[in-house]
Amino acid sequence: MQVKKTRYDQLTENLKPEEMIINMGPQHPSTHGVLRLELITDGEIVKEVIPHMGYLHRCFEKHCENLTYQQIIPFVDRMDYLSSMNNDHAYVMGVERMMGIDKDIPKRVEYIRVLVCELNRIASHLIAIGIYGIDIGAFTPFLWCFRDREHIMNMLEWASGSRMLYNYIWVGGLFYDLPVGFEERCSEFVSYFKPKLTELNQLLTDNQIFIARTAGVGILPLDVAINYGCSGPMLRGSGLKWDLRRTDEYSAYPELEFDIPVGKGEMGKSGDCWDRYKVRADEIVESIRIVEQCLERLQKELKRGPEFDPRAKLPKKIIPKEQDFYIRAENPRGELGYYFISDGKTEIPKRVKARAPSFNNLSVLPEITRGVLIADLVAILGSVDIVLGEVDR
Amino acid sequence: MNFDEIKRLLSEKFGSDVIIEDQKGGLQPALVISPNSIGSVCEELRDNKNTWFDFLSCLTGIDHGVENNKFSVVYHLASIPHKHQLVLKVIIDHDRSLDSLPSFISVSDIWKTAEWHEREAFDLLGIQFEGHPDLRRILLPDDWEGYPLRKDYIAAEEYKGIKIKE
Numbered sequence: 001m002q003v004k005k006t007r008y009d010q011l012t013e014n015l016k017p018e019e020m021i022i023n024m025g026p027q028h029p030s031t032h033g034v035l036r037l038e039l040i041t042d043g044e045i046v047k048e049v050i051p052h053m054g055y056l057h058r059c060f061e062k063h064c065e066n067l068t069y070q071q072i073i074p075f076v077d078r079m080d081y082l083s084s085m086n087n088d089h090a091y092v093m094g095v096e097r098m099m100g101i102d103k104d105i106p107k108r109v110e111y112i113r114v115l116v117c118e119l120n121r122i123a124s125h126l127i128a129i130g131i132y133g134i135d136i137g138a139f140t141p142f143l144w145c146f147r148d149r150e151h152i153m154n155m156l157e158w159a160s161g162s163r164m165l166y167n168y169i170w171v172g173g174l175f176y177d178l179p180v181g182f183e184e185r186c187s188e189f190v191s192y193f194k195p196k197l198t199e200l201n202q203l204l205t206d207n208q209i210f211i212a213r214t215a216g217v218g219i220l221p222l223d224v225a226i227n228y229g230c231s232g233p234m235l236r237g238s239g240l241k242w243d244l245r246r247t248d249e250y251s252a253y254p255e256l257e258f259d260i261p262v263g264k265g266e267m268g269k270s271g272d273c274w275d276r277y278k279v280r281a282d283e284i285v286e287s288i289r290i291v292e293q294c295l296e297r298l299q300k301e302l303k304r305g306p307e308f309d310p311r312a313k314l315p316k317k318i319i320p321k322e323q324d325f326y327i328r329a330e331n332p333r334g335e336l337g338y339y340f341i342s343d344g345k346t347e348i349p350k351r352v353k354a355r356a357p358s359f360n361n362l363s364v365l366p367e368i369t370r371g372v373l374i375a376d377l378v379a380i381l382g383s384v385d386i387v388l389g390e391v392d393r
Numbered sequence: 394m395n396f397d398e399i400k401r402l403l404s405e406k407f408g409s410d411v412i413i414e415d416q417k418g419g420l421q422p423a424l425v426i427s428p429n430s431i432g433s434v435c436e437e438l439r440d441n442k443n444t445w446f447d448f449l450s451c452l453t454g455i456d457h458g459v460e461n462n463k464f465s466v467v468y469h470l471a472s473i474p475h476k477h478q479l480v481l482k483v484i485i486d487h488d489r490s491l492d493s494l495p496s497f498i499s500v501s502d503i504w505k506t507a508e509w510h511e512r513e514a515f516d517l518l519g520i521q522f523e524g525h526p527d528l529r530r531i532l533l534p535d536d537w538e539g540y541p542l543r544k545d546y547i548a549a550e551e552y553k554g555i556k557i558k559e
Contacts, residue, residue, distance in 0.1 A: 007527040054532040061517070062541055097420065226447050226473060229506030240473070247476060323419035326469050326480070328450060339453050339467065355451040363509045392532060 011040065011048055018042050026055050030135050030378045033388030035362075037381075039374070046377055049369045051362060056392040064352040069095050069318040070171060072352065077165040079354060080390040082127055085120040085156075086331045088169040089113055093250060094327030094338045095171045098320035104313055108302040109173050110252040112310075115186075115294040116156060116168065118287040123152045124332040125280045125287075128385045132277060133204055135382040136213050141203050148196055151189050158182065171318055174310035183299050190288060190295075197284065205281060214277060215268030218368050218380035222271065228367065229360035232334025233283070234384065237263035237276035244330040256293050258286045273383035280385070283332075319347055333357040333385060356390035394443055396422045399479060402444070406437060416482075423467075423480035431468075431483050432498045432524075438470065438479070439503055446470040446479060449504040454514030456543050462488055464495040464520055489545065491519075499525040517542040 012021065024030075024037040031037065034055035040048040060079060064072050076091045077084040096102040130145030153163045159178055160168035168175050204210050220230070222238045235242055243260045245253045261282030263275025322344030328337040334357025341351040361384050369377050394402070396417070403411060407430055414425040426434050438446045450469040457463040465484040472478070487495040494515075499522035501507040511522045512531040519540035522528060530537065539546055548557055 006529055008529060054530075054534065057532045059541070227505045229449060229504070242473060321419075324423075324467070325420055326451065326478075335450065337451050337469070339451055339469070341455065351453075351455055353451065353453045359509060360506055363506070367505075 008050060011050065012038075015040065016042075019047060024377075031381065032131070032386055033391075035386070035388055035391070037377075039377070041374065044373050046369055046372055046374060049366045049377065051365060053362075053388070053391050056388045058393065060393040061351070061353060064349060066348065068347040069349060072349075073170065074165065074167050076354075077167055078389060079356060079393055080331060080333065080336070080358070080387045081164060082387055083120045083124040083332045084164065084166050085113075085116045085169065086124075086329065087336065088166065089117050089251070090327060090329035090331070090336045091338055092169050092171050093329060094325060094340055095318060095320070097327065098323060098325050098340060098342060099171075099315060099318065101172060101313065101315065105172070106308075106313070107252070108298065108304070108308060109310055109313075111294050111298055111302055112174060112178055113169055114252045114256070115291060115298065116159065116166075118290045118294070119152050119156065119186075121332045122284050122287045122291075123149045125284050126152075128280050128332075129200070129204065129277065132382040132385075133210075135378050136210060138204065138207075138210065141200055144196065144200060144203075148193060151192070155182070155185060155189065158185075170311070170314060172314040173312065177304065177308065177310045178298075180304075183295050186291065186295055190292060194288065197288075201281065205278065211267050211274060213375075213379055214273040214383070216272050217268070217372070217376050218273045218383060219269050220271040220364065220368050224367060225271070225364065228364040230334065230364055231357055231360065232331065233276050233279045234334065234361050234364070236261065237279045237383075238271035239263055239265075244328055244335060248328065250329065252294075256290050258290050261286065273379050276383045276385075317347055319344070328355075331357055333387065333390070334361060354393055356393060358384075358386040358388075358390040362386050362391055394475070394477065396479070399438075399444060400424060402441070403434060403437070407434065413484075421478070421480050423482050425482045425484060428483050428485055428497060431481070432500060432503070434481070435468070435470075435500045435503050444472065444479075445474050446472045447504075448473055449500070449506040449510075450478070452500075452507050452510035452514065454518040454520045454542075456518055458544050459489075462486060464518070466497050466514065466520065468500070489543075494519050494521040496521040496523055498523055501525050516540075519543065 019040055019042050022039045022041055026034040026036045036052040038050040039046050060075055063075055076087050080087055126145040126149045130142040133141040157163045160166040220238050225235050225238045241260050241262050261279050263270055263279050267274045320342045324341040326339045328335050336357055337355035339353040340349055343350050369380055411427055411430045412424055413427055416423045438444045448471040450471050453467045455465045463484055464487050465482055468481040470479045485495050499511055511525055514520045515528050516530040516532050
């Protein structure tokens with residue numbers, strides 16, 4: 001039986017004399033983690049990019065076949081380790097909806113969840129912007145972003161006990177309530193951070209060298225983005241106003257006011273790397289707005305009382321009915337989805353599949369990097385903003 | 394369009410035996426489609442301007458357990474213009490013999506999202522997709538033997554001379 005050659009074999013076997021295969025190996029400072037890119041280049045022009053992944057595959061789905069719903073939450077944290085609160089939130093929302101208890105969650109718990117998720121979104125976008133600057137060659141924004149992110153990590157450590165992989169949002173509530181004084185410290189952080197954002201924008205957003213490196217590079221047309229399943233800032237950078245916090249209206253988001261920044265092609269064409277970067281920079285501003293609104297409500301109507309227990313509504317045993325359910329939520333990188341299959345008899349799910357946004361965002365890379373220079377490839381990969389923990393799970 | 398209208402549209406266009414079952418009991422109703430027509434059904438759902446399912450959220454391969462000996466693929470579709478979602482399922486019986494893998498039709502020419510998702514289903518569950526341009530392993534090393542997410546998977550003793558089990 002003649003085995004049809006895969007596209008990979010076709011690409012790598014019939015090279016012209018001037019082409020060469022270069023490996024941008026798993027250990028590389030600019031590949032955002034352990035990602036191997038096999039480049040077929042003609043001199044410095046990239047003809048084809050073939051991503052190879054799996055270096056960080058930790059068998060998330062196989063583990064889920066042996067753990068209860070509550071025990072899976074630390075594993076869920078570790079997929080996109082830069083925005084663990086958002087991972088937790090999406091997972092917990094899915095389980096709560098399957099159990100039917102999603103309408104009983106107290107308002108204070110919902111607002112605290114949104115608060116920590118948006119703080120984590122700011123931290124994640126700060127990393128994206130700082131690392132993008134350092135990929136291009138600007139060192140100072142990287143240090144400024146990490147300095148400001150330290151404040152957020154210290155606050156979240158005060159609330160949950162750990163700096164990065166929080167295990168804070170549980171099915172039916174939270175692990176702990178916010179510590180006394182958290183709202184005031186968060187307000188101080190917000191007033192400290194707003195002028196720092198202006199400084200950051202002066203360094204990168206209007207910088208002529210940065211614009212020359214990123215504007216008009218890696219243009220992602222909107223129909224290609226939708227066909228490849230891109231979501232989040234990749235899709236919004238190409239001009240579509242699609243945000244699951246507004247479309248699906250989950251948790252406390254319907255009561256909060258925020259805009260959805262969209263890439264308009266101000267510096268180059270719509271959908272280029274500068275647009276994606278600008279969408280992320282604007283989303284930090286919108287997240288600060290959401291944080292301020294949450295803090296105001298948490299200090300006024302939803303004040304802490306001595307009888308408030310974040311673990312009050314935790315179910316004793318989590319056994320959803322026999323069903324399968326897909327939940328989707330807006331991660332800083334795009335649409336994070338979980339597909340659960342429960343058999344209705346045990347506390348252990350039959351199957352949990354995680355649909356990671358970076359997996360789909362990375363799949364569009366071979367499409368938008370045909371014919372660019374290797375330095376542009378680094379700029380495009382930085383603007384996709386992948387986290388290998390999610391890509392490989 | 395809601396679920397019943399989509400079901401009627403598909404029955405009118407392809408005949409009533411395309412839809413094997415509709416599962417309306419849970420929170421998200423699903424349509425079970427016959428394995429040979431999934432390609433044309435998906436193309437119609439994407440191109441028809443009333444349904445306009447242009448976004449494939451997730452493609453999952455499932456092994457239903459050693460007693461059932463069934464494999465299925467679940468498609469979660471979303472429509473950006475109309476803001477509705479749909480679940481499609483395709484189920485095949487297979488006796489788990491390793492000479493021929495359970496074979497489904499690939500939808501990777503309809504949504505390019507499916508290229509990598511189908512590669513992952515092939516890698517972890519051993520589900521073959523006909524018409525896929527590049528079906529090879531994606532998450533595991535290229536020379537791994539076996540399909541780990543299957544319910545009857547037993548890990549090999551060694552990999553390249555390194556002991557796996559303690």
